[in-house]
Amino acid sequence: MFNRSHLLLVLVLIAAALLTFYKIPIASSQGLTLVSAAVEGDLPLTDPDSALWNQATAVDVPLSAQNVTKPFLLESKIKSLTARTIQNGSQIAFLVTWADDTQNDSLVRVQDFRDSVALQFPLAEGQPFFCMGQQGGNVNLWLWKADWQADINARQDMDTQYSNMYVDQYPFADPAKGIQAGVADYTDPNYVPAMASGNLFASPLHASPIEDLIAGGFGSLTAQAADNQNVQGFGAWEAGKWRVIFSRDLASSETDDVTFVPGKTYSVAFAVWDGANGERNGQKSTSQWVNLQFGSAPQPVGVKEQVEPQKPWWQTTQVITLFMFGVLAVLFIVGAFIYSRLPE
Template identity: 55%
Template sequence: MLSRTRLLLFAILLLAAALTFWQTPLVSSQGLTVTAAYVDGDLPADDPLSALWEEAAGVEIPLSAQVIVRPIFPETRVKSMTARSLYNGESLAFLLEWEDATDNSQTVRVQDFRDGAALQFPLLEGQPFFCMGQEGGNVNIWHWKADWQADMLAVGDVETVYPNMHIDYYYGTEESDDPRTAAYTDVAYVTARAADNLFAAPLRTTPVEDLIAGGFGGLTSQGMGGQNVQGYGVWQDGRWRVIFSRALTSAEAEDASFAPDKVYSVAFAAWDGANGERNGAKSTSQWVSLQFGKAEVAAAEQPAAAKDKPQRLILGHTPLWWTVLVLTTLLIFVVIGTLIYYRLPE
């Protein structure tokens, strides 16, 4: 005989099955949406101060310390950042801005750590864990590094910090050779460079490393041939302004690709080198929605109030009408279940 207890158990199992089928998280992110504004022409991929960025509404993204795995810094310094996005039908760009009292772009000494920022995109439908993804839920990470940005202007090395350093002798060089230059041209003494390690690259074409991850400990670089994300960062008046840009689509299987008619998830991270933050010691956001503004409506024609009004997150990458239908169906089941519940014996 059906009782109230059995009905409750059946309802719980039905709800769990529905949440699993629709991949609906019990706790969603902050309800924020970054809307990529459409612009006609080239994107300001190397100009954080361009007036074009004003075409996109800035969204304040809350950040908090990563406290799951070591190293853990309970008090990271970057508490929030402002995110904007633009696209032109071919490429997509993001501008991140956050407060930072110091410019940490020199990491020659072992006690120095860089400032940095990162974007993260799921490679599959749904939202994996917002810190580095999870097994079976890989993520594509774009990691901008302040020291790589500095290297693109002038490569720093040990002599940059210690100009009076002394070098005795390197095997394979003549006495007349200047060991300070000869050593750096022989890969026998720079094995990381011989192995195409990005950290030892003599010349950089981008300050952003393109990576993938499938959980903690699974971060993997896409290597020399897979670096197709560009970036540009400027520190001025105690504030970092960093641009990420890439083509909307990519032929690489481990890259996120974007279509303007769809909604995506993006997560943010930041490091303050002056606080010793590095690797897992960072500030992170939860998943935030990323959508694209319509190309046929110029940003200047949009009402200011509508442009600045924050939008709610569309969960599960589904259209709004589908979300309303699901919620209405659940409400009907709740009402029917309640009526049946009170008619049954205890």
């Protein structure tokens, strides 16, 4: 017999399905806003000391240990970071700083883990789950890696960790190239299949210390193709502090990239890994969503301002949200009426 317990279960399932389908979070953080200051001229893509950064307001972003899914981080060593952002109408740059007593920028040894920091942007309206997004709510991630930065500065390999080791040559490669040998230096690419396939992890040289990725929930993190890696970066450690710059064009033709339009509000979340604490993969310190706003940037000569097509009023997020809460209210009233007439 259909009773009150069955009715409550049906109503809860309907409400959950509606909230999931329309990607309406039950709760979200509204506390922090990061404003991208409009500046003129070229952005300081590799200069964290540039005076242009002073035109942006620094925002302190609290972090907490990721303990939603395995592998958990039991205790966060990095409690917060500071973020600034500037843009000039064609490019945007972020400066992220945080305190870290140790510089962990090598993965040559299996017992070592790197320092890293990531930015995350929703690819659709609304705010999906702040840890890697969710099904139907993909996110674009920019992941800076300290070891990739070190490789750009000076390539690291076994001989940099163990200076007394000896290798007569790398098989099937140009002996003069040594650890710098690329695919073209091997007479048979079958001996370096990962490198030959364009695997970013196997590349002997990195064009950028940042990996451009996409995710739609835990276990779905995927690197974009090598040709689509369009985020540049720079990081430097000094006196117990990392300072990392992320930069990219405001617009992108890639479907898996976030595209920025000055004047519109976005969301951004942060994550930091402390290599000295053995952090990797899901073991990280994360933030909640932070509002990202854009000022009116000066338009370069000959470049038209991007204008986002205006949606019909019935397709706006506010109207959809109000409609859904109206539907839930009607369900509650109807459910209460039926509930009062059902047997216990």
